[in-house]
Amino acid sequence: MKAVGARLPRYDGVGHVTGQTQYVDDVRVPGMLWAKALRSPVDHAAITRFDTTKAEAMHGVHAVVTWRDVPLLEFGHLSALGIPADEPLLAKDEVRYKGQPIALVAADDLATAQAAVEAIEIEYENRPTLFDVRKAFDADAPKIHSWGNWYPHFEGEMDRRQIRKGNIDEAFDNADKIISGVYRPAAIEHVPIETQIALAVPEPDGRITIYSCTQALYFSLGVVAAHLEVPMNKIKIVGGTVGGGFGGKVDTAADTLAAIAAMKAARPVKWRWTREEEFLASSTRAPWHMEIIDAVTNDGWILGRKMLTLHDSGAYARFSPYGLTKHSFHHTGAYTIPNLHFDGYVVFTNRTPTTAMRGFGVTSISFAVETHMNRVADEMGFDPYEFRLKNANRINDTSPNRIRYTDPSSVDVIHAIADAAGEELAPAYAAATRDPREGDMLPEHLVGQLKTEGH
């Protein structure tokens, strides 16, 4: 009996329907303490006073963890990709977003932990805030990071992601119309039904076990080991069964602090985020600001595209440089555009750091490019199916970064929805295939960019 292609039931299907599937919150460990976090109530401030003495002295409190307890306070999750650290695990002398964690309390029960959080004495001196990515470059904009408001460490220490291809000026000169638009998709929440959670258990042999909701066991193992400055075998991440993630459980948001609290208290510590924390303090999908300008001919070819992207990274970089890079690689969408001028910035604002969410970097392109395509079609009187089929990727077309498309199925999927929608296409378009361009589908301006060899 074939397994591949078969509609076999879920491996964990029976476990799910009987309530037997075990998530982190279902793990029971003797002597377990409960944790609560102190989080910044303000968008941007210096911390002028910070005293945990009263909290530590409370009956039932076993540990109060602050930045002093973190062996390596700043670790860039994507440092292997050249993205340096810029974010402390716990705030030290300033906070840059509302909800930023400042301390973690481990106590006998949730009520005691919460009372101890409220007993921490802390004072803030508000700083000017920056929320609008467009204003981040203004001379009088408040500075979020010491060097400014955008990420400066792309390759060659460039302060932006760039794509340049062909001759954009010539494309704009040759166009019959130049059409521009501004696209702004919002930040949204992942909303997994299981909130962020970690249960850290010190083991008799000196190791620490972390029951984790991570989407990436080894990625989180590396992050925790880096912050604790220990080899990987000092930590055991237990997980693999997650109550929804959608990109929000890669940040390793709870594991490290739970581990430090457990080590300090010498007791197991569970840190389960409330739904309020999940909404107000966990990382979100990024808001994007995109300006697209297309050079288009009357017979339906997109000669060139100029694009400016401002990616709202929130207060820290996290994975944003990676997301913007991916965004730039895909900014032509499913279409072949030979002349390109793309500039993208990772911009910092005083909001919760943004992170990966389903489609990271490209979801924004899909909305912006497709809405722009539909606007162009409407403006110039093109049929939206035909306009897409004409410009859709073919074998031997090349991508923004000069990679050959070897087997694009853009034509197939457009045909499929046209068919399902009862749309009758003109014969030339109904007959389109993904084969290399020729005849009417190969205009002069695309001849030079076809690649038949290599990548």
Added chain:
Amino acid sequence: MAKHRGFGISSIEYPTGMNQNGDPSQAWIKVKPDGRVDVFSGTADIGNGAKTIQSQIVAEAIGVPYDWVTFDNSNTDSSPVCTGTFASRATFVAGNAVLKAAKDVKQKILEIAGKEMEISPDDLEIVDGEVLVKGAPTEKLGVADVAVAATWTHGVLMTGTGAQLNEFAEIVDPETGEVSGPPHAAISYAACAAEVEVDDETGDVRVLRLIQAYDVGTAINPSLVEGQIEGGALMGLGLGVLENSYPYYPSTDHRGYSIGSYYMPSSEDMPSYETIIIENPSADGPYGAKGIGEMANNGQPGAIAAAVHDAVGVWISELPISPELVLRALEAKAEPRREGKLVAFDDEKSVNTVATGISWTP
């Protein structure tokens, strides 16, 4: 004071694997003394069905029943590296790792079987848990018996290992963005058509129907693929018309803090889903598979925005397409700025209007 129907389309593409690659996944497999198969993979199952898919791949590749396969992704002591369940890589990259491990252990099974049956392993195959002679299927030996022989006659532990690592694609020129090789493991394509109903008095946008076509390479488990498509569709609908972490963006004020004050789609927001799965096998994916998980929520917002324009004649270029935005747009009836060849929409939102430190000219 009326409801208007509209229709709009989008077509998209999406890469499989981490951007620029360099993301390893590894797996190892052992055979128990009764022939059952234990798989150790580091891939988290976040609901996407990694446990299911990888077990199917192993069962198929070795030739044993699906329920002979035990899957353990539970911890970092027994499982090897998997970069993670993101970047739509669980089926392609991690799947390839278990596939390689399965082929490796299959070879070990055939070698022991060959000794037992006194036949070259090259002339043997495994079907439904039995080792058969190719072309003479009456001659057989159960995998269970092979495992017994391995354990108690030959003193061999039958294991297999596999690792998948697609070459890291360097950016060879940061000024142009040119890369040294494909910065993805595969590319998938999809298209979406949306039918909406817009109430011009309340601004409410109801998504009635989503027609979606996805090229998934090979559907290793079609029900699982549908689950991603349907789940992704509703998430895309939320992104398109309902959800906003910052309702007063860019301000951080008045954020929703509960399921209720943050508008996550409920069962009553469901459109009707019409799903077309296209199999256009990838060159290097396990059994030709490609990724689907993330792309599933990318096509809807663009199709919905076009459908809203078709319904009531306004372009909304922000998300979510909230009732407020629809009503303001209906009121403003804004026209683009037209100057010669130039047709400029949304001037008021551009950096040219709002900023002093950055500008942008067509």
Added chain:
Amino acid sequence: MKFDLNGETVEVQSPPLTTLLTVLREEMGVTSPKVGCDQGGCGACTVLVDGKPQRTCLTPVAAVDGASVTTIEGLGDSEHLTAVQQSFVHHYAAQCGFCTPAMIISATAYIDAGGSSDHVEIQEALKGHACRCTGYQKIVNAVAAAVTQSDFDLTTTTPTPNTVIKTANPAVKTGG
């Protein structure tokens, strides 16, 4: 105080205003009702109280004094799956599974109260249950089928009707 939990009388040690959710999970060790939001918004904590679905995160345990409480463990187990449980497996109605036990509780109550297989009615009956993974379609398919059917093939799963799988036109590859 005491209540009947899945057919057994249990005595409560926790203070009377402790939520039933906390009592079930932390005192009784029954972890199938989940802490999804603790705000009454997601439905993942739902159990049957005297046969009716109720959010345990909003129920002080004192309120179930003398009542009968049924969690998914009291409906069926892996050896004896109920029709609804079987239908969920057969229709691929669970992905991450976190919302599933509570969803099945409410679906069971809906069917026992005479609910129909009409999809719109099922969507309305389950609107208090947040699911982020499935898009709800296969949950609705599963509940609709369980209205009339009590046995399901657990070795395979059934697609959403009208889903089509097609092979792409073969590509004519040239060069390179």
